[in-house]
Amino acid sequence: MNLLILKQLAILSAFAGVILGLVTIVPYISFISFMVLILCLSAFILAYLKQNDLIGIFNIREGCIYGAIIGFVSFIAFSVVYTPISMLLGWIFPTYTQGFMRFFLNSFGSLVVMFFLIIFMAGISALFNGFAGLVTAWVYELITGIKKENDQNNSIDFEIK
Secondary structure (H helix, E strand, O other): OOHHHHHHHHHHHHHHHHHHHHHOOOOOOHHHHHHHHHHHHHHHHHHHHHHOOOOOOOOHHHHHHHHHHHHHHHHHHHHHHHHHHHHHHHHHOOOOOOHHHHHHHOOHHHHHHHHHHHHHHHHHHHHHHHHHHHHHHHHHHHHHOOOOOOOHHHOOOOOOO
16 A cells, blocks of 8 residues: 555545535435445545546555445534534534434433444445445446556656656
8 A cells, every 4th residue: 555645535535525524414415415425535536636647557455445435524524524423413403304423422322322423424434435436446447448457666656756
């Protein structure tokens, strides 16, 4: 694995998670943004990286791993932004329907449950985004017809200018 690519993936997915955390507060588009976060964010990020030549040729296995990393990091960043805002809005406006997070602040045990729930959902997001990354890598291989060889010395993932 290339550490530069992993850093790029982590930064882009955290940024996308923060943006989707802010967008999910809006009631009418919250379901769509949450489903994009859980199901297919990695496809968008990998397509962006490939379109701007920030990532070289990647095989199906790397696409799956990259997608899982994108899914996990983006959901953690999403939770760091969305959870406090949702709790605050639930306290300020009792009729705010997405403010269900306010029920987790009653005791320390409920905070632990919320933490485990976030980690569990990040794992589910990693699973689905790993599959989306796998499909994205497969489609790129299908379209271009270029397959990455198993020998790592013959491949170049990035170009230094």
